[in-house]
Amino acid sequence: MATSTWFSSCLLNEGSIVSLPTKSYAGLTCNYSRLFDKQIFCSKPISVSAGLRHSLRNGIQCRALEIENSPSFSVGNKFQLDDVIEAQQFDREILSAIFEVAREMEKIEKNSLGSQILKGYLMATLFYEPSTRTRLSFESAMKRLGGEVLTTENAREFSSAAKGETLEDTIRTVEGYSDIIVMRHFESGAARRAAATASIPIINAGDGPGQHPTQALLDVYTIDREIGKLDGIKVALVGDLANGRTVRSLAYLLAKYQDVKIYFVSPEVVKMKDDIKDYLTSKGVTWEESADLIEVASKCDVVYQTRIQRERFGERIDLYEEARGKYIVDRDVLNVMQKHAVVMHPLPRLDEITIDVDADPRGAYFRQAKNGLYIRMALLKLLLVGW
């Protein structure tokens, strides 16, 4: 969401019916949130955008174009969430607040006949590369809250992008049809560019090798739900640690907690890279590499397994075959794990977790997938109607 800090003269209260000029002035858009009886000053005519729909129902607030220079959260004692672009934008306090909302969402999803919290809101899923699982999770989240969805599963091939339209132009068009955009793109940084253009909230549902922040949030939420704490936990990251953005983002977020210990267990060819190791060290997180999964599993609260991605090995099928069979989570691993510990996996899995693990209550990966629904419900609620 493009924002402005440039306040000055037009005084609006919640509930005012604002008469807007037809023309919009570049770089000046508005985001309105639940400010209740606060008074907000706007300096210039406000762009006529979809963002306005929410606004006139609530209060009004203006902010600056550079999202990097402004805090993501700022309203009253609560945080104000504008966009979800990368895992790094969240601090411990914000994570905790989001998790609290996700817990409410669990109750809503299980007990009610269909919430109407987001009734009248429209989410566009703008997917430049397909990801059925992620898309269904977001669409389910929106619909469980009474909202509606516009879908593009194959925006890259089908849309105007094929004719050479810029991402910015596509965003300016789609924001006219919806209230929030969930975007998946093949290029790192695409979500940030979209957010800098849009006057409505953007959620990054994965941008190439870059970020997939809702996956990182649901992973941390799952650890919190399953283990009951985040400070002091011991986590084994297993499998492809070089290429998986999942484990990298998770390592990053875990560094926000106290007394965390991380074990890296991976084939030599896909070891965790030095940038993450250095980052963890700088944040006071203890980590070590190990080749002994059984020994590590016996000590950890969480064994986070990942898939070895064949596509990363190119012609070297021999290296792939060697790597994929090296660390398997099976009954032998379960047998040494503590009673309270869990096995996690971002899915899809192949055979890196054997199916007999599914029957054990400590196999948490399908609950983890379900937690993605609650996290996404929470984020949609926070972005569209606030706390």
Next chain:
Amino acid sequence: MATSTWFSSCLLNEGSIVSLPTKSYAGLTCNYSRLFDKQIFCSKPISVSAGLRHSLRNGIQCRALEIENSPSFSVGNKFQLDDVIEAQQFDREILSAIFEVAREMEKIEKNSLGSQILKGYLMATLFYEPSTRTRLSFESAMKRLGGEVLTTENAREFSSAAKGETLEDTIRTVEGYSDIIVMRHFESGAARRAAATASIPIINAGDGPGQHPTQALLDVYTIDREIGKLDGIKVALVGDLANGRTVRSLAYLLAKYQDVKIYFVSPEVVKMKDDIKDYLTSKGVTWEESADLIEVASKCDVVYQTRIQRERFGERIDLYEEARGKYIVDRDVLNVMQKHAVVMHPLPRLDEITIDVDADPRGAYFRQAKNGLYIRMALLKLLLVGW
């Protein structure tokens, strides 16, 4: 829907708010239906699954994993429908009960401003091969009843299946996002595997050369609606009888009625196979093969025409061309048909029914397609909220 017969200690009444443990125990899931003031005993902690959503609104019931060993219908004086997997699961009594609900659905679809019977429910259409007609019919059925839909039109290519995920894992993920799954798959038996895994209802919308039970139901429903009876009817099955799962399923279901006479009229290369003939004979259904469509049509209540499928002939285009022109339903056929008789076709049709037949009230194929909507509305209602 995976079910359990393993009852014992936890007592729940309708309306109880059940506090559920976080962990799920394998092989134990629950299905809740309208049991009203019945008391039900459950032996173990219950899995936290989407199935739970409906449950806590109503009553609670537990059943065993082997659907083959348990009756499909069992609650009170009414039937309990868990999944729709194959035509053979329905007996005469159940068919009659479903048709009664389908009649109610006709009224709802025609007269009301939009029913809210399934408000708050979410259906996932998980299509591993595209079938626009079938998908739209199910999605329309769900929306006509106030429900919502998550769509995947091309699950085979796009989803995690492409990365090697098993069907069972996909089902376990998707059941977390929805209340019922309508699945089309390219492999025979896929729907049964999905139902054995899922804790929510599965509807088979066609699995390869296997089953397409909702098509079979709508065919029988159409005969009942158009002719007014099923016992004692005379039906001509025309065209490709070797490859069409439609005519095979229809023959199977017709065998449940009394004094049925079936005529097979087909080119030599696509004759009805012996397994169906033997089955009909064993059930006391009279059948005969004929090469004279005009003579057969003059005696029948229903002329059920089918498309000769070019793709079944491979290189032998000559055989295809010979077969496809052999039995055409045209004005000459209509002229010998009785006033009350009808022409049916599962659609799409090419030229095996000439378009001048469309203008005759006895051309029932578009009404037949519409009946698919009512049958699917009825099944969705029965699976989600019961009778």
Next chain:
Amino acid sequence: MATSTWFSSCLLNEGSIVSLPTKSYAGLTCNYSRLFDKQIFCSKPISVSAGLRHSLRNGIQCRALEIENSPSFSVGNKFQLDDVIEAQQFDREILSAIFEVAREMEKIEKNSLGSQILKGYLMATLFYEPSTRTRLSFESAMKRLGGEVLTTENAREFSSAAKGETLEDTIRTVEGYSDIIVMRHFESGAARRAAATASIPIINAGDGPGQHPTQALLDVYTIDREIGKLDGIKVALVGDLANGRTVRSLAYLLAKYQDVKIYFVSPEVVKMKDDIKDYLTSKGVTWEESADLIEVASKCDVVYQTRIQRERFGERIDLYEEARGKYIVDRDVLNVMQKHAVVMHPLPRLDEITIDVDADPRGAYFRQAKNGLYIRMALLKLLLVGW
């Protein structure tokens, strides 16, 4: 929508519950609209079709199969809109009435928590070729009014069409599942064929090189909204005037207004064709060709830029490159334009408008895209529930 003028004996008032026979008689279908206490006579049994859903809520009316022979609008003092097939079907009075409804739609979209005007109605988007922008715009319009949507993005490849089904058969099936069909097709005239078959309204969302009437409507609506008038305006049509159906339709519609002056500014290879020039002359519209964009821009109310379409040049990339760089709308053009004038573009744009124009309030193209939403909301409302 297939219609009938053949009235005679069955008397129905609004609110009557009509008992319908099961069989439909060819060529006789019904359209029901808000006729309130008017009395209407029908001669024959009425087809059982989706069109009936609306009908029984309101009044009833019968009309003939030949849409060409009947006026598009005819009820009371207001117009009755049956289908939207081509720009030519609208006259000045109708355009003005539609624009009035579009203005109401702007208010609904901006101020309300979600309108329920079309609650219970189902729109099918039957797209035989993909057009994400147009599809999202229609689907957003439907959902902003509380309606529901069935989507097929790739009907050509996926549907029964691939098996050889005629468009007419597809329409007869899909009309059973929905209340209105928005269709995009690769063949000119397809929308008209669909409308002649369907008993529910059809909107043409582009049929090959033929028509794209909702684009033409939104263009004229945008000029009216931005400039405040249509009579007496001066419009420059710039870019590919030979191949763009947009500028051709716009020229056609502008001819309905008084004292309009049109300037054609285009590379030699893609000049406006004589049929449109002759048509304008016959309608008394003054036009001239010019090679001087700066001089033309200084005089016009609207500079309507279009994309040079590479695909039209085949092997002659040299001609394409020469043509595309010739007339660019940039700051130099803006500098000579009048304060009240605007730059329009049907989008997507490449570099024929430089991005620094976006920041100027006279860059109206994203507002123009948004107006497409209001026009489509208005048309859906008019076709489904009337004025």
